[in-house]
Amino acid sequence: MNDEELHELADKQAALGEVRGTPARDPVNAPMIRHWLDAMGDENPAYLEKGVAPPAMAQVWTMPGVRRSAKDRSPVDDMMATLDASGYTGVVATNCEQTYHRHARIGERLTPATRFTELAGPKKTALGVGFFATWKVTWYSEDDEPVAEMLFRVLKFRPRAGESRPPEKEQAAAYPLQPAINQDTAFFWEGVKQGELRIQTCADCGELRHPPGPLCPHCRSANLAYAVASGQGTLYSYVVHHHPPVPGRQTPFVVGVVELPEGVRIVGNVVDCPIEEVSVGMPLRVTYRRMDEQLVLPMWMPGEA
Template sequence: MSEPHATSEPHEMTDEELHELAAKQVAMGEVRGAPASDPVNVPMIRHWLTAMGDANPAYLERGLAPPAMAQVWTMPGLRSTAKDRSPVDDLMAALNANGYTGVVATNCEQTYHRYARVGERLVPATRFTDLVGPKRTALGVGFFATWTITWYSEEEPVAEMLFRVLKFRPVTGRENEERAAYPLRPAVNQDTAFFWDGVRDGELRIQTCADCGELRHPPGPMCPQCRSANRTHTVARGIGTLYSYVVHHHPPVPGRDTPFVVGVVELPEGVRMVGNVVDCPIEEVGAGMPLRVTYRQMDDRLVLPMWAPREP
């Protein structure tokens, strides 16, 4: 296990330098922290079970901790000033120094290898894994940072947690004034939520059959190829070709100024997608023109994917 390296005070960095710093943090590998202040103990387990409304007697009877308590054992106290350095700290400081001061957790995935036992003193180890961005999101432009914490009892892993946050630049001044809600909001359901989640993260996602791999758009509950209801998604490259289009003049559309172009875009992944063609004079729009996806903030909550010209 490697040890964290001391760094200088954070300063303003380019996006490339932020990614270079992230690569260095990844290269540090897994960095061990200090052992938990207290061993796994019955009073804390009892308090947890009461707070969670968990009446399962097996934990206390067998001297085992609920798996979801893994992080509890190594969290600093309310007034604690001591903190282990980890591969995450320098990168978070650099993002803050570059104006990405907002933070929101986006993913938390836990894996349990075994129960922690009463009397064990767990040790956390942190591994930084990924930095993605900058991406335009509904909260603002930001970076997605991902790391994994593994809790060990001596050398045996007990549990691990993947944690991802969005570090974003909060909007200020007039940008912070609430916009009127865009009137043409898309319908979001269990079949389409993944797509709109991707748009908010700056990704163009295509639904994919988890069994046969068939791609489909618009999303649906069942694969038209093999009839499987198992589904996942892939992230498209974000480029395409204008397959066909119409120029809308009338009637008026709430939230839009006429005329505007609605196109069917053919993606190299093999599906077609409907969207507005923007950043191009209407008289220059034509079938076959190469396009790239762009994301437009329509109000404080809604981001829509649109299509702009690109170099062939």
């Protein structure tokens, strides 16, 4: 499709209004809440004591899984498929804004409703020319009461020719995926350039946390410091990324959650290890890879530091 036809399809999908999906396969339940709290490191006992789910779990209850049926399709699916067919195969999420009306209660079954709202573009971005697609999902209770809402926006872009070049040929050009560096995270990236894995600490209570933030979640202090981690870690969890294409990377590659002995977890690529040999619990050590003239990324390789 050309650009005009893509906008016509977007207008058609938006005109459908809010399209109800199928109710969640399972009701809100304690085992899933317990798994979520464990994965997030959330020790607040109030959720299970009160029989409610953490608000951010809204999407968990209605995710359709890998084998989606026709009844699980929404106006967004047709739009995304058409953009793929038109050559805009790259994708990166740009916005996720959530609104919570109340807690989902254990035992109730939620139903999602999706409204496609806007297609903006084509626009030239650092990743390539693409379209910004926006939609809104609302989760309803069995009494038709809105429980939570999520506005989601992605950039669907046309990958630039040559993005699959070998890594050694990419070093002369700027790496296409640059981190967002601000006053809260600058210390971390400066440390990486110097070969240090810096973890933010609270200068008042000493609590360590990652990713960095402006306030200590433990005592709410804004007095910040950092500690230099040992560089050792254990693979807590991982995924193997096959699709969609990622600019500057060759698939498949491993993205891991690494647990540090200092008590925090950090996300990074697992490298220098065959994918079939990657396993939860394996010891890792940090390594630093230069991606371009300015950017160095911390990654993780097998072995003790």
